[in-house]
Amino acid sequence: MAALPAQVRAAQAVPALAAALAGVDAVSVTSREALARVPVTRKHELLARQQAAREAPVADAFDPFGGFSAIGWRAMGAVRRARRVYQSPGPIYEPEGEAADYWRTARALQAAGFEAGDLVHNCFSYHLTPGAWIMESGALALGCSVFPGGTGNTEQQLQAMQHLRPNGYAGTPSFLRILLEKAAELNIALPSLKKALVSGEAFPPSLRDWLAERGVAGYQAYATADVGTIAYETAAREGLVVDEGVLVEIVRPGTGDPLPDGEVGEVVVTVFTPDYPLVRFGTGDLSAVLSGPCPTGRSNRRIKGWMGRADQTAKVRGMFVHPGQVAEVLKRHPELGRGRLVVAGEMAADTMTLRVEATSRPEGLAEAVAQSVRDVTKLRADIELLAPGSLPNDGKVIEDARSYR
Secondary structure, eight states, X not given: OTTHHHHHHHHHTSHHHHTTTTTXXXXXXXXXXXXXXXXXXXXXXXXXXXXXXXXXXXXXXXXXXXXXXXXXXXXXXXXXEOSEEEEETTTEEEEEOXXXXXXXXXXXXXXXXXXXXXXXXXXXXXXXXXXXHHHHHHHHHHTOEEEEXXXXXXXXXXXXXXXXXXXXXXXXXXXXXXXXXXXXXXXXOOTTOOEEEEOSSOOOHHHHHHHHHTTOEEEEEEEETTTEEEEEEOTXXXXXXXXXXXXXXXXXXXXOOBOOTTOOEEEEEEEOOSSSOOSSEEEEEEEOEESSOOTTSOOSOEEOOOOOBSOOOEEETTEEEXXXXXXXXXXXXXXXXXXXXXXXXXXXXXXXXXXXXXXXXXXXXXXXXXXXXXXXXXXXXXXXXXXXXXXXXXXXXXXXXXXXX
């Protein structure tokens, strides 16, 4: 919390965030309550700014990061240098600063059992995207050596593992399974491979157990190309511990409103680097806060891990409906709790039903809510009033149940 004012000031100093944060008193942002009043920046906004910058006349200032970065290179007129630049789908470009362990991955590797002196076989892609470098920077900061295996070339990767005897693997869980299955097929023993830190995909308990049966203890890290490592698994196997270098909030999808612990919502991250000063960055991922500390003794908050995507926008009768619009309807009626907009029928013959939990049901509530839906979305919806606790706690605000035959 003590570091928040400086980070808000750093965000106010970059063009893309200066306008959004113009009315924010950085000095006063020293609590979660104060931070919740700061606007959320979402990935689609970042992409839109970068696209606009790419379409700007050549004579204009050159800024491929869309005004979000405080670092770059000479052609940008940047005072401070970016060590590397990456491209993610979109395309969206991300800078990497020069700080050691810039992406904060060493702690996640250590929690997965990696130690100084280990050799890490890194099978994230070294091409365009930052995944491999996110892992490598953490491994180097921890004192490990790294073999840049990259993706694909299964038999060549296994040959290198035979020759170099790595202590652990970093990469996607699915590729690790492919490697181990191929090793069994070719009768190749990999006795040195005892641990793994995986990311980039879901890591179900069934796959974790499958790896354990083959002598590999696999742990997961939750990271994104924009903000780096967000949370990581520990030996307790009870959710993911939020990395100490970020501040995580869980908000109602489509809004910036924090949810109580245990409620599923969108993961919003504030990083603490002036290089790429993302304050309240909406990842678009769903998760929830787990109550209590980790049994391992790590004292930071825990989240349940990746639970799906928060971007549930649907096109209904030619109109886009967003989770934020559903939230706006709910805010207009204090009797309402959770809500879920169900879009059904067939394309071009859509129907909408707003299912809402109501703590009380004054006369005319359903009609008033239906009018709010029309006011906010310009579309009609049936209203179904439910008892509190009726809707599942899964973060879903818009359910597209249409037939696409």
